[in-house]
Amino acid sequence: MSYTILVFVKQVPDTQNITGEAMKPDGTVNRSALPAIFNPEDLNALELALELKDRYGAKVVVGTMGPPTAVEVLRNAMFCGADECVLLTDRTFAGADTLATSYALSCCVKKIGSYDLVLCGRQAIDGDTAQVGPQLAEKLGIPQIGYVEDVVDVSSKKIVAKRTIEGGYEILECPLPALLTVVDANEPRPMAARRIMKYKRARTRSELVREHADANYTDAEVLVAEEESLQRKGLLIQEWSADDVDADHDRIGLAGSPTKVKQIQNVVLTAGEAKQIEPSDTGVNALIHELIADHTLG
DSSP, X not given: OOEEEEEEEOEEEOGGGOOGGGBOTTSOBOGGGSOEEEOHHHHHHXXXXXXXXXXXXXXXXXXXXXXXXXXXXXXXXXXXXXXXXXXXXXXXXXXXXXXXXXXXXXHHHHHHOOOSEEEEESOOTTTOOOOHHHHHHHHHTOOEEEEEEEEEEEOSSEEEEEEEETTEEXXXXXXXXXXXXXXXXXXXXXXXXXXHHHHTTOBOHHHHHHHHHHTTOOOHHHHHXXXXXXXXXXXXXXXXXXXXXXXXXXXXXXXXXXXXXXXXOOOOOOOOOOOOOOSSHHHHHHHHHHHHHTTSOO
16 A cells, blocks of 8 residues: 655754844744754654655655745755655745644645645754644644654554653554654655756746746746646646635734744853863862862762
């Protein structure tokens, strides 16, 4: 039996470089001020999907919600082994919290149609909430297993998964379709050179339009023909707006986000009192006597 696995990923700002200047007054992240990367645990979710594809046979469909530039993570997913990709992009999605994001993704899933598994990384490094996966499962009305390390077995009706818990692990089984959130327990595979050569030409329709505009092409028939050619070759990345997925505009973006950031504060860590110890027997003995004297030792 072949399965259909949906993997939702996110392009995130590199939080190792985040500063106060990278935040907007409304409490949202100024993403243009930071380098964008593939969310790490979403790479683990993609790897698990590809492992299941290798073991059981599956079609892996990767989706993301974000600005048009987020298509880069989708191309990277195709370089690794994804079969199809969907970019959910619309200005009305901007500023979404986890509630609005999970609703938009649920609309995307319903438009895709039939599926057996939905995989997400446990959490994104730009929010660290670990809420989107569970909220998506709730909106789809399907069971979920969180903190998954590996899949033990899949049949036509159920999945058996190993998940991490404090001090150990659990083996759980649940019926399909189901949603899994995945932790960093596997090693994401590198991009394959052969797939890079093929899928580097994958485009969304918006990218085609921009390329034609830059080249001063104005023939609409040429654009349509090129889009159809990419579709036949499996190189067209689907691009859906809020209206394309029948999303309620009151439930997406800032309008559908009850979470508000009240205040942002930079925390600056300063070094405490330091004392240099001479790297010799005399210096070490003096340190030991000092620690004994102030009752740190003894």
